[in-house]
Amino acid sequence: MPDLPRLLITAGPTREYLDDVRYLSNASSGKMGYAIAEAAAKAGYAVTLVSGPVDLTCPTGVDRVDVETTAEMRKACMGALTSCEGVIAAAAVCDYRPATRIIGKLAKTGGPMTVEMIETDDVLAEIGRCKEARWVVGFALEAENARERALQKLRAKNCDWIVVNDPTAIGSDSNSVELMDPAGAIAAEWTGPKSAIAASLIDWLHSRYD
Amino acid sequence: MPDLPRLLITAGPTREYLDDVRYLSNASSGKMGYAIAEAAAKAGYAVTLVSGPVDLTCPTGVDRVDVETTAEMRKACMGALTSCEGVIAAAAVCDYRPATRIIGKLAKTGGPMTVEMIETDDVLAEIGRCKEARWVVGFALEAENARERALQKLRAKNCDWIVVNDPTAIGSDSNSVELMDPAGAIAAEWTGPKSAIAASLIDWLHSRYD
Numbered sequence: 001m002p003d004l005p006r007l008l009i010t011a012g013p014t015r016e017y018l019d020d021v022r023y024l025s026n027a028s029s030g031k032m033g034y035a036i037a038e039a040a041a042k043a044g045y046a047v048t049l050v051s052g053p054v055d056l057t058c059p060t061g062v063d064r065v066d067v068e069t070t071a072e073m074r075k076a077c078m079g080a081l082t083s084c085e086g087v088i089a090a091a092a093v094c095d096y097r098p099a100t101r102i103i104g105k106l107a108k109t110g111g112p113m114t115v116e117m118i119e120t121d122d123v124l125a126e127i128g129r130c131k132e133a134r135w136v137v138g139f140a141l142e143a144e145n146a147r148e149r150a151l152q153k154l155r156a157k158n159c160d161w162i163v164v165n166d167p168t169a170i171g172s173d174s175n176s177v178e179l180m181d182p183a184g185a186i187a188a189e190w191t192g193p194k195s196a197i198a199a200s201l202i203d204w205l206h207s208r209y210d
Numbered sequence: 211m212p213d214l215p216r217l218l219i220t221a222g223p224t225r226e227y228l229d230d231v232r233y234l235s236n237a238s239s240g241k242m243g244y245a246i247a248e249a250a251a252k253a254g255y256a257v258t259l260v261s262g263p264v265d266l267t268c269p270t271g272v273d274r275v276d277v278e279t280t281a282e283m284r285k286a287c288m289g290a291l292t293s294c295e296g297v298i299a300a301a302a303v304c305d306y307r308p309a310t311r312i313i314g315k316l317a318k319t320g321g322p323m324t325v326e327m328i329e330t331d332d333v334l335a336e337i338g339r340c341k342e343a344r345w346v347v348g349f350a351l352e353a354e355n356a357r358e359r360a361l362q363k364l365r366a367k368n369c370d371w372i373v374v375n376d377p378t379a380i381g382s383d384s385n386s387v388e389l390m391d392p393a394g395a396i397a398a399e400w401t402g403p404k405s406a407i408a409a410s411l412i413d414w415l416h417s418r419y420d
Contacts, residue, residue, distance in 0.1 A: 018234070020353055020377055022304070026231045027263075055265040075329075094232070095318055104353040104379070108305055113327040119318065143230055143314040167230055167315070 004045040004210055005085035008077060009037045010123070012052030014070040016097030018105040018115065026092050029171045030054030032139075033090035035198035037062045040088075042201050048084060050076045052091055070094050070120035077123055081130060086209065088137045088201075089124050090163075092170075096120065114182050128158030135160045135209055137179075137201075151184045161187070163201070179204070214255040214420060215236030215295035218287060219247045220333070224280045226307030228325065229316040236302050239381045240264030242349075243300035245408035247272045250298075253412050260286045260337055262301055280304050280330035283368075288340070293352060296419065297346045298411075299334050300373075306330060338368030345419055347389075347411075348372045351379065361394045371397070373411070389414070 011033020015023040030051060037049040038059035047062045050073055058064040065080065067073045070093045083085070099116040106113075124138050138159040140150035146164050154162040164178045174192040179201070186205055190197045221243020225233040240261060247259040248269035257272045260283055268274040275286045280303045291297070292404070309326040316323075334348050348369040350360035356374050364372040372390050379385045386401040398414055400407045 015237075021302075021351065021380070022234060022235045023236065024228070024232060024234055024307075027225075092231075096232075096323060099322065105351070108329065110329070112309065112329075113306060115325045115327055117323040117325055119322075141231065141315070145269070168230070184233065 004043065004206070006046035006048060006083055007040050008038065008048050008050065008080050008084040008087045008127075009033055009085075010050045010073065010077060010089045010091035011037065012054040012091055014052045014068065014073055014120075015068050016094045016120065017101050018098045018100040019104060021105050024094055024096065024098070024117075026094070027170045028052070028054075028092035030056050031171070031173065032169065032175060032194050032198070033088075034059060035194040036088055036201060039198040039202040042199075045202075047051070048080045048089070050080065050091070052093075057134060070097065070123065074121040074123045074126065077127060078130070081127060081134070084134065084147075086135045086137075086205065087127055087131070088205075089127065090139050091123075092139075092141065093123055094120055095122070107202060119157045122157070124157045125161070131158065135205070137163060137205070138160045139163045139165070141165055141169065147178070147180065147184070150180055154180060154182060182208060214416070216256035216293050216379035217250050218258050218260065218290050218294040218297045218337075219221060219250065219281065220260045220287060220297075220299045220301035220303075221247065222264040222266075222301055224262045224283055224301070224330075225278050225301045226304040226330065227311050228308045229312040229314065231315050234306065234308070234327075236267070236304070236305055237380045238262070238264075240266050241381075241383065242379065242404050242408070244269060245300075245404040246298055246300055246411060249405070249412040252409075253416060255285060255412075257383065259291045262303075263415070264297065264358040264401070264411055280307065280333065284331040284333045284336065287337060291337060291340060291344070295344055297337055297341070297344060297417065298415075299337065299347065300349050301333075302349075302351065303333055304330055305332075318391065334367045342366065345370045345415070347415070350374050351377060353377050357388070357390065357394070362391055364390060366393060 012030035013028040041061040096117040222240035223238040251271040306327040360374040
């Protein structure tokens, strides 16, 4: 039985459909989020893992909620939040979706097509607004000016910490990350297999909060 | 050693990138194409499998070429075509792509975004144009008026046969298909696990062509 509080962990991509077949997504494998969920469960936390569509097995002792779209991820997270004492948001949600989802399969026209895209629900910002006494760790995947943009994201989403990594992490089994605080200071740096980084992150949060 | 000629088989989705992270794709699992490649290799064919990004192991005895975008799939197929005597095109290629691929990661604007989409290379149509004495089997995944649209596709792409299925096949381990000829007649119907449908299709083609 877990002897530590429950954590909410998100993982994987989301998908935003243009029609019944075509969707916008990203290549997030879910490996980082699943590694964190596994490390948290091993450390004794109860874990709710809200997962987009990935090809990974749910780690032992983890309660998984499967979602596909960003709206579904938002709903699952807000439903789980009240029973959790901390949040680690590793999912790479689609932040835009087609304004209209076509029923059936869009026929080719022979010419160009203009797709109106609108922003999806901002899941992490809503968690940040509703967090009360909970701590929230976000993830920032940035190609350029990574630290500056990560700090902006941390502040905009009211996170306590943000994990900064870059697009080479996508789909990889290893990663190189920095853990940044709201002042922009680097509290920790970890490089190695995602399983080792996950264990270090959980250990670090455990020392800090429990 | 294979004692039958070489087949070109395509499988999986393709991805068309909006920026370094976001892409348009579809939920094709590649299972149907991989099952056909496996059945063909078991029957004694040499097999070139041009595969989009999927989480499947290359079947024994199959030569796999990994691709990501539709343009890459076109290039790999046209390169492999001359050494093949038949083509089974089970891939679900993206038929539209963003007109511009942004370098780096597109920043959120706070407002809507308009994405101009243009048609990708039509891989199957090009194979059909260049087929000479080869036979070509296409796949049509249609939600409505399936037979009518499949027949239009067969003719537009100069296929010899087209396999008609519907969106419930996506990601599933089973399928229900019809094999249609250029006159619109149904030459065969198969329902069951994708592995069994694949074996039936290969058996049918073998009887017909070798």
